[in-house]
Amino acid sequence: MTSIAVKDLHKTYKGALEPSLRGLSFSFQKDAIVGLLGPNGAGKTTTISILCGLVKADSGQVKIFDMPQDAAHREEIKRLVGVVPQQIALFPELTAIENLVYFGNLYGLKGKGLRSRIDEYLQLFGLEKNGNKEVHRFSGGMKRRTNIIAAILHQPQLLILDEPTAGVDVQSRSMILQFLREYNKQGVSIVYTSHLLEEAQTICSEVAIIDEGRLIVQGTPDALIAKHSNCRNLEDVFLHYTGYAVRD
C-alpha cells in the first residue's frame, strides 16, 4: 500500500512565467520516512500544498492512502494527514496549551481526552514546564516543537513536515529527529522536506529528489550513493543530479 501516489502532476500558478510542476510522478510506501528533496523552486512546497488539498493541480492524479485527492475525499484525507508547515503556525500571544487546545478543538477533540493528550505531547517534547507560557516568549526550538505537536494532536496516519528543523539548535533537532523515528515505528508514514541532506540521509528510508517540477531520482539513500562511484554521501548525489548552479 502506498501512503502517497502522484502521477503526471502539472501546476502553473496564475501569472507565473513557468510551470511549478511539469509531470511530477512518484509513490511512497506506507510506513516509510521519505525525504522530498530539491533545490529552491523545485516544486516541493507546491507538491505539499497539493497533497494537503490547499492547492488544486491543473492536471494529474494524487492519491493518499489510495484515496484520490478530490472533493469527495478531501475531508477524510485531512483527517489522516498532519502537516507541519515551515512557518510557526501558532498564535504567538496565546500560550502553548491555549494554542493546542484551540487546534485540538478544531479537530473535534475536547475535554479531558484532549488535555491529557496535550500534556503527554508536551512532556514528550520537553515542554511540560512551558505549557502556560506565551509562544512568543519561546525559543526557536520550542516553537518548532510546539508546531509539530499541533500537527499530531489528531494522531494522523501520514505526517508531512516542511523543513521541521530549520533554524533550531542541535538539541532540539536531535529531539525532533528522535521523535520522527519513534513516531514512524508506531506505523505513521512521514514525508519531510529539508535542505539538510546529512539529516535526511540519517533519518530517511527513502528519498525523492525533484527539480524543475519533475522527479529526478528516487530510492534509498544507500542505493543512490552506491549508484555513483564519485558520490560519498547524499549531498554529493543531490549535487550530481541538480548541479552546482545557485537557485533563487
Added chain:
Amino acid sequence: MLRLLATIRKEWLLLLRDRTGITLLFAMPLVLITVMALIEDAPFRDYQEVKFDILTVDNDHGRLGRYIQDGLQSSGQFNIVDSVKGHPVTEQAAKEMVNAGDYKICIIIPQGATGAIVSNANKIVNDISHRMGMSIALPVSTRTDSLHVTVYFDPAAKKAFKSAIHQALDNFLTQVETDLLMDRIKQQLKRKDVQETDTMQIQLKAVGLKEQFAGESKQVDVISNSVQHNVPAWSIFAMFFIVIPIGGNMIREREDGSLLRMKLIPGSYLAILAGKMLFFVGVCVVQFYLMILVGIYLLPLFGLPELLLGHSHVATFIVAACIGLAATAYGILVGTVFKTPNQALNFGAISIVILSAIGGIWIPLEIMPPTLQYIGHLSPLSWGLDAINNIYLRNMGLEHILADVSKLVVCAAVMLCIAAGIEKRRIS
C-alpha cells in the same frame, strides 16, 4: 459548534492579551463621543441657546429703540451693550469693534425712526378715519426718505447667524409698527363712540403657531440637541473602527501561518470565520451600549442633555448587531485585500473617515448639497444612523428599521463574498 465556540474563546483570549487593543476598542470611543458631543454642542444649539454680546447705538431714543433693545434682551440670546468703558458707543466705534471681531453684531437705530413709524401709523389711521367719515386728522411727517435700522456683522459671522438676526430684527420692527397702528386705531375709536368702561381689547394674532411632535413621543426638541446626534453617530463611527483590529488580525493569521493550519484541519472554514465574526460583532455591540451609557449618565455631568432612547430596545439591539456585522465584514474584506497590517491600517482608517463624513456622522446629511446627500445614502454608516434615528428620534419600532438593517446585512454579505473570491484567487 465546537469550532465556532473554540474560535470565540480564542479571539477572547487574544483580546485579553492585547491591553492596548482593549483600550483602543473601548476607552478611546468613550473619550471620542464625550469630546465630540461637547465640541459640537454649540453648533447644534443653532444660536438658540448661545448668548452673544450685541452692540446697539440708539440714535432714536424713542419707542423703537427701547422696543428693539428690550426685545433682544428678553429673548435671552443677547446681552445688549450700549456703552464701552463707561462711554456711550458711537456708530463709528461700533463699526470698528465689529470689524475687528470684538463683537459679532452691531445695530444702529437711526434718529427719528420712531417718529417715522408713528407718522406712518397716523397716515394709515387718517386714511381709515377719512373713509369712515371722521374729520380728525393725526399729524403726519412730510419727510419722504425712508429710514433703515442698520446692522453690521462680524465678517466671520456665519450665514445662519445673520439670517437669525435679520429675522429677529424684522419681527421687532413689524411688532412695533403693528403696536403703534393698533394704538392709534384704538384712540380714534375711543374718540368716536366707545364708552370709558370698554377695555377695547383687540387680539391681533387670531391664529398662532404651536409646535407639536409628529411621532408618538413627547420629545419635542430632541432632534435639535448635540447628544441625540453625536452619541449614536460617533458610536457608529467608533464601531466601524473595528476594521483595524480585524484587518490586522486577518493579516497576522495569514502571515504567521495559523490561517494555513486552520485550513489544513478538516471541517468548514466558515465555522471558524463565523466564530470570529460573532466575537467581533459582540465587541461592537458592547462598544455601542457602553457609548449609550455614556450618553445617558456621563454627558449630563458635563452639562449636556441626557441621551433619550426610543421605546424599542429590541430594534436598537438589532441595529447595533447589524452595524457590527457590516463593520466586521468590512474588516474581513480589508484584511483579505491588503497584504500588510500597515496598508490595512491606513486604508481602513481613512476609508472610515470618508464613509462617516459622507454618511452624515460629522454633520447631518440634510444640510449637505443634494449630490452629496445622494452619495451619503450609499454609506453603510448612514444606514446605521438612519435606523438609530428612527428609533431614538422618531420613536419607531422594528418595522421601520427593516430597510436599513437589510441594507447593512446585504452589504456585509457582499463584502464577505468579495473577500472569499479574493482569498480563493490568492490560493489558486
